[in-house]
Amino acid sequence: MRRFLSALIALGLIIILLEFLNLIPDFGNVDLSKRVSNSFINKSVDGNNETIEFKKSKDLEDGSANVVTSIVVNYRSFDTLGEVTVLFTAALGVGLILKGLRRKRFYREPNFILKTANGILLPLIFLFGAYIFIHGHLTPGGGFPGGTIIAAGILVLYLSNEKFELSHRAKILESGMGTVYVLFGLVGLILSGIFLRNFLPTGVIGELFSAGIVPLIYVAIGFKVGAELSNLISEFQKEGQQ
Amino acid sequence: MSIIGYLLIIIGAFFYFLGGLGMFRMPDVYNRLQAGTKATTLGSFSTLLGVGLVNPAFLGKALLIIAFIALTNPVGSSVLARAAYLKGVKPTSKTVVDEYADEATKKAGEEQ
Numbered sequence: 154m155r156r157f158l159s160a161l162i163a164l165g166l167i168i169i170l171l172e173f174l175n176l177i178p179d180f181g182n183v184d185l186s187k188r189v190s191n192s193f194i195n196k197s198v199d200g201n202n203e204t205i206e207f208k209k210s211k212d213l214e215d216g217s218a219n220v221v222t223s224i225v226v227n228y229r230s231f232d233t234l235g236e237v238t239v240l241f242t243a244a245l246g247v248g249l250i251l252k253g254l255r256r257k258r259f260y261r262e263p264n265f266i267l268k269t270a271n272g273i274l275l276p277l278i279f280l281f282g283a284y285i286f287i288h289g290h291l292t293p294g295g296g297f298p299g300g301t302i303i304a305a306g307i308l309v310l311y312l313s314n315e316k317f318e319l320s321h322r323a324k325i326l327e328s329g330m331g332t333v334y335v336l337f338g339l340v341g342l343i344l345s346g347i348f349l350r351n352f353l354p355t356g357v358i359g360e361l362f363s364a365g366i367v368p369l370i371y372v373a374i375g376f377k378v379g380a381e382l383s384n385l386i387s388e389f390q391k392e393g394q395q
Numbered sequence: 396m397s398i399i400g401y402l403l404i405i406i407g408a409f410f411y412f413l414g415g416l417g418m419f420r421m422p423d424v425y426n427r428l429q430a431g432t433k434a435t436t437l438g439s440f441s442t443l444l445g446v447g448l449v450n451p452a453f454l455g456k457a458l459l460i461i462a463f464i465a466l467t468n469p470v471g472s473s474v475l476a477r478a479a480y481l482k483g484v485k486p487t488s489k490t491v492v493d494e495y496a497d498e499a500t501k502k503a504g505e506e507q
Contacts (some may be wrong), residue, residue: 264473264477265469266474270466274466274467274470277463
């Protein structure tokens, strides 16, 4: 009986999916100028949808050259705030679960080669992470990958140095940066009546100092994600210690 | 100049092929790591250098990437091999020299 029911449900799903296929236009036959995506790409959702030029167009709705970033941190910023919260909850959950466990601490003498190479590599890893989130509005990447790269640097530090201990300031940094994100939203709410609205001048598209609050928010996210994942790693490392 | 570049790319592709072959043919983790990392290091070096020679605008970036691979690849493979050894992955039965084990027994003997 149960098998029959599940087969029925699967069949129904297949029929629904096939029906939806009819709604989708044929491959290559989509007129993008009638789609919403076009105004997102031209960064004029509220405006009259003019084509933009790299390094020339000024004072757009959102000045970030990276379309993904302009959607993620400007048009859809509230959702990103939720995403950050999800990551925070995950880190919180790991901390809570690992606190109750009393397992033996994993310890192994650090690799000499890794230790030596770290002197050269670690600054470069941190520099690269910072570059990724500072240039989030220009190149692929942004706060989340940048923060993750920095946390990977912290992980290498843990692997190569037995005495390394993450400062508790990382936790303060994490919550502080989360607060900064919300504060940006509140300032936008006060100045323009919309939560997380871009209230700074957006400048010329494609330049480092452009896109208003987008790079600032991405720097905050980068620090927050980096601190969060570093804390997660240190929780795993400290697992079982009193 | 560009002919040398294309030749280098072909050599690099050949070394990539050898690396892939080594992954299949080698008997244990350490040999596979050796085949994989050595072949890809050399393969990437010559491929990138070849691309740099064919398109001189890319030469600076190619040299930079080569420098980064030279820094990271050997360290990563050595850490992987060490982790596998310490975890207890046995080398193949044809192994002749195991200097790491010799070193470890020597150390233990000195401590006693």
